[in-house]
Amino acid sequence: xxxxxxDAADDAASVLFNLPEYRVVAVTCDQVGGRxxxxxxxxxxxxxxxxxxxxxxxxxxTLQRVRDVPFDGLVTVWWxxxxxxxxEGLCPKATFPEHTDQxxxxxxxxxxxxxxxxxxxxxxxxxxxxxxxxxxxxxPTAMRQLTAAMGAHAGRxxxxxxxxxxxxxxxxxxxxxxxYKDDQQVWRxxxxxxTTFTNLATGAVIGVVDGRDSTAVKTWLKxxxxxxxxxxxxxxxxxxxxxxAAVATLLPKARVSVDHFHLVKLGNDMLTAVxxxxxxxxxxxxxxxxxxxxxxxxxxxxxxxxLSDNGKTKLKTVLAVDDPTNQIGAAWGVKxxxxxxxxxxxVADAQRERALFNQFVTWAAMPETDRxxxxxxxxWPAIATSIRTRATNAKTEAANVTIKNIKRTGRGYRxxxxxxxxxxxxxxxRMTA
Numbered sequence: 001x002x003x004x005x006x007d008a009a010d011d012a013a014s015v016l017f018n019l020p021e022y023r024v025v026a027v028t029c030d031q032v033g034g035r036x037x038x039x040x041x042x043x044x045x046x047x048x049x050x051x052x053x054x055x056x057x058x059x060x061x062t063l064q065r066v067r068d069v070p071f072d073g074l075v076t077v078w079w080x081x082x083x084x085x086x087x088e089g090l091c092p093k094a095t096f097p098e099h100t101d102q103x104x105x106x107x108x109x110x111x112x113x114x115x116x117x118x119x120x121x122x123x124x125x126x127x128x129x130x131x132x133x134x135x136x137x138x139x140p141t142a143m144r145q146l147t148a149a150m151g152a153h154a155g156r157x158x159x160x161x162x163x164x165x166x167x168x169x170x171x172x173x174x175x176x177x178x179x180y181k182d183d184q185q186v187w188r189x190x191x192x193x194x195t196t197f198t199n200l201a202t203g204a205v206i207g208v209v210d211g212r213d214s215t216a217v218k219t220w221l222k223x224x225x226x227x228x229x230x231x232x233x234x235x236x237x238x239x240x241x242x243x244x245a246a247v248a249t250l251l252p253k254a255r256v257s258v259d260h261f262h263l264v265k266l267g268n269d270m271l272t273a274v275x276x277x278x279x280x281x282x283x284x285x286x287x288x289x290x291x292x293x294x295x296x297x298x299x300x301x302x303x304x305x306x307l308s309d310n311g312k313t314k315l316k317t318v319l320a321v322d323d324p325t326n327q328i329g330a331a332w333g334v335k336x337x338x339x340x341x342x343x344x345x346x347v348a349d350a351q352r353e354r355a356l357f358n359q360f361v362t363w364a365a366m367p368e369t370d371r372x373x374x375x376x377x378x379x380w381p382a383i384a385t386s387i388r389t390r391a392t393n394a395k396t397e398a399a400n401v402t403i404k405n406i407k408r409t410g411r412g413y414r415x416x417x418x419x420x421x422x423x424x425x426x427x428x429x430r431m432t433a
Contacts, residue, residue, distance in 0.1 A: 019068070019110065021100040025080060035073075039066075040080040041098060048086045050093035059085040059095045067109045067137060069116050074136045079103065109137070109145075117145045122425035125402070125409050143418060150421040153428055161224065164206065166234045166389075167254070168198035168396035169243050171212035172403060174419065194416070195220070196399060200236060203395035205403075205427040208420045217246035236391045238262050239379055257391040258382035260342045263375075267335040268301045270372045274331040275300065277368075282324060292322040300328070304336050330364035334372065341376075347384050354380075402426070 013024040019039065026038040045056040060083050068077045082098045099105045102112065113135065120131045121142065132142040174192040182188050195216050197207035209220045221229060232254045237243040244256050275297065279287045287294025296318045299311065307315065319329045337357045344350040354376075361373045376383070386392070406422050413419040 017071075019112070020102055022079075022102065030076065034076060035071075036076045036078065038078050038080060041082070041100060043082070043098060046082075046084050046096075046098055048084075048088065048091060048093060049096055051086065051088050051091040053086060053088040053091065055084050055087040057085040057087060059083045065108070066103060067113055069110070069113050070134070070136060109141070113137075114145045114148075117142050118149045118425070119429075121146055121422065122149070122429040125405050125426065127409050128422075143421075146421050146425060147417075150425055153424070161228055162199070162204075162206070163228070163231055164199045164201070165231060166200035166236070166391055167232050167251075168200045168236045168393050169195060169217060169247075170198070170238060170393050170396040170400060171195045172400045174210075174416065175407075175413070192416075194419075196396060196403065198393075198396040198399050200234075200391060200393075200395055202431065203399065204431045205399050205423060208403075208423050210416055212240075212242070214242040214246045217243055218250055221246065221250040234385065234389050234391045236386075236393045236396070237382075238393065239266070239375065244382070255385045255389075256382045257386040257389055258379050259393040260383075260386055261392070261394075261397075263342060263379075263383070264339060266372060266375060267338040270368045271300060271328070271331045271335045272297070273368045274366060275328050278323070278325060278327050292318040293328060300332055303339055327364070327366060330360075331366065331369060334360045334364055334369050338372070338376070342383070342387075344387055347387055350384065350387050399427070 011023070013027060014022070017024050017037065017039070022039045022041055024037060025040045028036050028038075030036050045054050047054050062081050062083065064079045064081045066077045066079045068075065083095050084098060085095050086093055097105075099107075102110045104111070117131065117135060117137070120126060120135075121128060128142050128146075129139050132139050135142070171193050174194045178190045178192065179187050180190060192210075193212040195209050195212050196205060197209075197220060198204065199206050207220050209216050229251055230253055232251050234257050235243075235247045235251060235254045236257045236259055237247070239258055239262055247254055247256055275293055276286070279285070279291065279294065283291070287297070289295055293300070296314065299307075299315055299318065302311070304312070304315075319332070323329050334357070337353065337360050341350055341353040341357050344353055357376070358373065361369045403423055406426060407413060407419065410419075410422065413422075
């Protein structure tokens with residue numbers, strides 16, 4: 001029988017240690033001044049896992065190192081573990097070790113330490129290595145707890161997923177571009193993108209898959225039950241033909257709503273392209289600080305209704321001084337009309353603003369504005385849906401910001417599974433809170 005080098009601690013130490021089913025037997029210090037705690041269970045008998053016969057015979061006691069939560073620093077915990085001898089002579093399992101809920105069979109970490117690891121990494125955007133060092137475990141050990149927690153969560157939600165009536169789909173870059181050699185020893189470029197699926201009603205991330213094409217979206221949607229797909233009514237996306245094709249195929253009752261932020265950005269990009277072209281045609285060079293249109297390029301991108309009186313006067317001066325062809329002014333007018341179109345609250349008002357937008361594009365007669373008009377015409381049904389439902393990808397973009405913070409804090413991830421695990425667990429903790 002193991003006998004500690006110091007006298008057994010009283011029950012006060014057990015209460016302070018607060019590990020269910022265990023009592024503190026002894027507390028001592030090691031050679032470097034660290035604290036060492038010996039614990040044991042008060043059990044006097046146990047049932048054989050093979051035959052079920054209850055026995056009170058102890059075959060031997062051994063020491064097992066157990067990782068536990070720190071108490072004002074890391075603590076070394078040794079469990080004085082009993083090995084019982086079965087009382088049934090015909091039982092094939094002659095001896096068996098004891099186990100508890102806090103230390104299940106084959107476990108080396110207490111249940112409360114596993115819970116602390118999962119809570120620390122799912123409730124906050126923290127580096128896995130930092131949490132592992134703080135709790136006295138290795139990075140793989142901490143990551144295994146997250147993977148197990150993610151598997152348990154996926155199992156609970158697989159049978160009955162939460163109903164989603166408004167779905168958001170957006171992509172984000174998983175890591176930087178990679179190059180590899182294929183079977184023919186030819187270098188290939190890979191842009192590792194991942195697609196995020198969000199419940200727009202709550203902002204919860206409900207799925208993350210590799211890729212950003214139609215196949216990636218279809219692969220995830222096919223894992224959803226048929227009744228779930230038929231209850232989705234609106235899907236907010238960027239102007240992506242691949243996403244739209246996947247939605248049309250697998251979400252037959254859903255209407256596509258294009259995010260107006262990206263359409264406004266297309267208008268700003270059109271104006272920037274015209275400004276750069278006019279600068280080259282006029283000065284035979286790119287813009288400089290001495291050019292008013294370049295110096296006030298951000299002013300051109302501002303909404304006219306958001307400008308102060310001073311800003312409006314400056315804008316008129318810029319267009320009058322540094323726009324000899326009036327092409328920048330025409331492009332600016334098309335951009336502003338697009339903003340007014342997207343700001344409408346009814347489809348009827350939007351139709352009237354669209355007619356003015358088409359007229360402005362005709363007057364401008366530039367390839368940049370013609371391309372913008374073609375895009376608006378192509379996505380007009382989705383724009384009308386956006387005006388009716390006001391469904392946007394704002395919550396999906398907010399989720400992507402958090403996802404990027406997780407990636408930065410984790411110092412990058414090489415494994416897509418680990419990356420996806422952290423995203424989904426953090427989202428689950430945030431929604432539960």
